[in-house]
Amino acid sequence: MGMSMGTSPDGDLAGFVRGASPGPKLRERLADAVPEEFFTYPGDLTARDHQALTYARLRRAGLAAPPGSELLEDPPALCALLERAAIADPALFHTMMLHYTLALGPIIRFGTGRDGARAARESLESMDSFGALLMTEVGRSNSHLSPRTTAVHDPATGGFVLRTPDVQAAKFPTSTAHPSVPKTACVYATLVHGGEERGVFVFAVPVRGPDGAAPPGVRIVPAPETTGLQVDYAAVLLEDLHVPHEAWLSDGARIDPDGSFHDPAGSPAARLTRSMGIAPAVWRAVISASAAITRASAGMLLAHSAGRSTLGRLAPRRPLTDYRNQQEAVLGALASAYALTAVASHVKARHTSADAPAGGPRTAWAPWSAVDRDLALLKAAATVAAQETVSMCRVHSGAPGFAAVERLNAYRGLTHAYMNAGGDNELILYDTARAMADLDRYTPPEAVPGPPDDGDLDSPRVWLFLAREAERRMRDRLAERVGDAAGAGADPFTAWNDNLMLAARTATACADRLTLEICDDAARSGPPALGPVLRLHALNWMDRRAAALLDEGVVPPGWLEEVHAARRRTCDELAPRAAELAAAFELPPVVTAPTAFLTGG
Ligand SMILES: Cc1cc2nc3c(=O)[nH]c(=O)nc-3n(C[C@H](O)[C@H](O)[C@H](O)COP(=O)(O)OP(=O)(O)OC[C@H]3O[C@@H](n4cnc5c(N)ncnc54)[C@H](O)[C@@H]3O)c2cc1C
CATH class of the missing domain: 2.40.110.10 (Butyryl-CoA Dehydrogenase, subunit A, domain 2)
Known part of the structure; x- marks a missing residue:
């Protein structure tokens, strides 16, 4: 039976992936700003020439796209441009994101006063400087x-x-x-x-x-x-x-003629949070790029796998995708891409606390959670999910995925870089966990009897029940352990230091729950075809977190067998539609044909 390529996309699914905004005209302009020639580099370039070409392309893209100040006002448009850049060339994405969100963004946001940093702004907006x-x-x-x-x-x-x-x-x-x-x-x-x-x-x-x-x-x-x-x-x-x-x-701070200093932020701590308030644009971009390169990787894995025959002795010439491991890898990558796309759509549309800095909890490890706890947390979760999926696609794409083109290696490099860059993931997890333990602007999921629907693993209500229950139990245990240590006279370092592993797991549980809630909303409001593919994502989540769910007593021993059976059923349902699911990503052909060099394509 196997899987095939080349189906035309389900219009509704493609619409979901594209999102409502930007509209078709602007979307086309943004795609044209990163034309297909930007998806590869000529051979024989020195490292410096390679970088010079990246910047020359960035200039072309910036001049072809709407002005930077307009893009910064329109998160879905800026993200659409950055997503296209990420799929084309992670280095282009990185330099473009720095340019818009971390250089021009702060200049526009904090450069109060008419002449404040005008020259810098003009040189960046005109792409004369990067x-x-x-x-x-x-x-x-x-x-x-x-x-x-x-x-x-x-x-x-x-x-x-x-x-x-x-x-x-x-x-x-x-x-x-x-x-x-x-x-x-x-x-x-x-x-x-x-x-x-x-x-x-x-x-x-x-x-x-x-x-x-x-x-x-x-x-x-x-x-x-x-x-x-x-x-x-x-x-x-x-x-x-x-x-x-x-x-x-100065962002409203001033030094008066009498030499006195005034800052509306009120304190150096509040000033730090305000100065870091540029981060939401970065997090939206990183989450969107994580989704985009996961879609591209899933598309590449399907292209590698579909129609590929095997010579294994159990069943010579059986299609590769008839083997469960490869089938679950391909469909799992597609599911992960859809889940990340749902998260990206959510954060692009979401009103963030960027307009009201200092809305987040107190922090100890990094300034990020104080700016916007959930957005920072979703950035950490999205880069990890993308890293895992892109790496898995690389391995399941065999030699062509490693040696024929740089693409999957480059995507992997990007996801790795952004586990540190844009706010270090681990530090975000620790600050999130501390806010959870202290109930600092955080409300744990309510305890409810369950599981609902007799624990039927096909029911979204069951996934949400499991995620909420695990989060609540972990948080309670973390709070108790840190509280006990403090009660016994431990200083804050000692009280937290023995609990960092649990802290990271607890914050990850919160991110998992948020992601599943976002996917649930997407499945309810999106096209019907989204339901089964997001179900596969939920089943893979259960498999990945089985250790924690079992350890917390949320599920009984033996439960993983049921998860695997449900996953096999869902994969059987999805396999005939794999091509349609990938086609809705609307990937440029250059992405899905890594061995085209062999045939001169
Ligand atoms: C590819 C790339 C590009 C970048 N570009 C830029 C750029 O253009 N401009 C710029 O300013 N920055 C840039 N960064 C830097 C980025 O912001 C930092 O890497 C990130 O904040 C982590 O800081 P660090 O590298 O000093 O590592 P560290 O702070 O040393 O963190 C490394 C690890 O140590 C552990 N750790 C650190 N502190 C603690 C603690 N207190 N408690 C427990 N564990 C801890 C964590 O596991 C953490 O992941 C870039 C990073 C990368 C990877």
Whole structure:
């Protein structure tokens, strides 16, 4: 029987994948901004030439798309552009995301006052310069909480002196190594005024001029070449760099003529959260890109598998997809792609607390959960889900998936990078778990008798029951264990340190529950074909989390056999429709034909 390729998409499913916004005209314009030639690189390029081409393409894309300020106002449109870039070339996605969300975004958002950072904004909007972010410092963990780079106010000029105190505080990684590419950076620094630290602010600083030369006071140290995500990484040290007052993206803070300092944020801690308030645009982009490259990987795996014959001795010439392992891998990848697409649609449409910073809980590990707890958590969950699925697609695509084109390796590099980048996943999990344990702006799922529907694994009510029950039990245990340790006199480090594993599992349970709720909403409001494929996602979730569900006593021993049987039934139902499910992803042919070089295609 096997699976096939090449069916035309189910219009409703394709509509679900595309989403309601942007409309067809804008969508076409955004797709044209990243044409098919951007999906491959010519051979024989040096690493620097390769990077120069990435930036040249970024310029072309930026000029073809609507202006950056418009895109930042329209999250689904910006995400559509970034999704296309991610499928085409992860390095293009990374540099594009930095440009829009982490350079232009903070300049527009925090650059209050008419002249504030106008030149920087214009150079980025015109694509004459490319955006870079100087936030992370190389030598200490959790540097975002307390950058050692300072911006010392100079009362004589009204400007600031930016200083890297030592090599440990060098900003790294940054995308600034290419010697002839102009770069404008948003620098995160601790503002010092009148000898006092006033909190973390953003400064807009050209770090490479129109010819690529770094100005005096900016020392750029290129990093050795790497291949995981091919970008021009470098460390940047600011050596008493004098910047004018306008470089300060003050976000309403001011220094009065009498020299007094005023910040509407109210405190350095609240200022940090506000300065990190640019993150929701990053998280929406990362979640959307995770969904997009998972769709592309699933499409590639189906293309590899469909119609492929086997020579195994149990059943010579049996189609590869008749074997359960490959069938479940292909359909599981499709299911994961649909679930991530549902999450991406949800976050693109969702009103985030970006407009009301400091809406999240207190944090200890990173500033992220304080900005928007659930969005940060969904970013952590989406990158892990994408990493697992993309890696699985790579392995099940055999040699062609590794050696014929860079694509799956590059997607894997992207998902790996973003488990740290854009807010480190583990730190987000720990801060989420702490908020859960402390009931800090978090309400646990209610305890209800169950499971409903006699535990029928085909019932969405059962999946939600299991997820909620596991989350509640883990949270209670975590709170009890940390509370007991504190009660016995342990300091906060000791009380939490022995519970970090449980903390990560507890926050992951919360992310799982949120994801299943989003999928449930999508299945109810979306096309009927979505139901079975999201059911497969839920069954795979049960399989993946069986250890935790059993350990929490949410399910009895022997239950996994039922999950596997339900999965086989669902796969039998979905197998004839695999091509239709993949066709709705509307992937460009260049993505699904990794061995086309053999036939000159
Ligand atoms: C490809 C890529 C591109 C990037 N680009 C940029 C960029 O352009 N500009 C920029 O400013 N930054 C950039 N970053 C940096 C990114 O923000 C950081 O990597 C991330 O915040 C993690 O910080 P770190 O690398 O210092 O690692 P660490 O903070 O050392 O964290 C590494 C791991 O250590 C553990 N850990 C750390 N602290 C704790 C703790 N207190 N408790 C328990 N466990 C802990 C966690 O497991 C964590 O995952 C990029 C990162 C990558 C991977």
